Amino acid sequence: MNDCTSTGMSVPETDQAQAQTVDGFALSTVQLIRALELDQPDILGTSLGGYVALTIAVDYGDMVNHVVLADTSSGGLLGKL
Numbered sequence: 001m002n003d004c005t006s007t008g009m010s011v012p013e014t015d016q017a018q019a020q021t022v023d024g025f026a027l028s029t030v031q032l033i034r035a036l037e038l039d040q041p042d043i044l045g046t047s048l049g050g051y052v053a054l055t056i057a058v059d060y061g062d063m064v065n066h067v068v069l070a071d072t073s074s075g076g077l078l079g080k081l
Contacts, residue, residue, distance in 0.1 A: 022048075026055040033063060040065040046073055 029052060033041060042065050045053025050072020057067040 001039060022051045022055050023059075025052045029056060030060050036048065042066040042068070044068040044070065045072060 025048075029043075040063065043053050043056060044049070045067070050069040053067050053069060054072075054074060056064060
């Protein structure tokens, strides 16, 4: 499980402007996937996490196996598909 920056029990990052965007959350999650050396994990996103999961699927699709979205929307990303 990954907390978005400054949510849950995560520690705020120094560059708050970039970190607290969907793209920033997606990048942080991708960095975590790389740091843990996970091989195409399945990811699940709920609510805001759904936007993050969809952004990862669109921008870093080769890094994940399956994406599950729950209680969320496309957040305008359908144009990128």
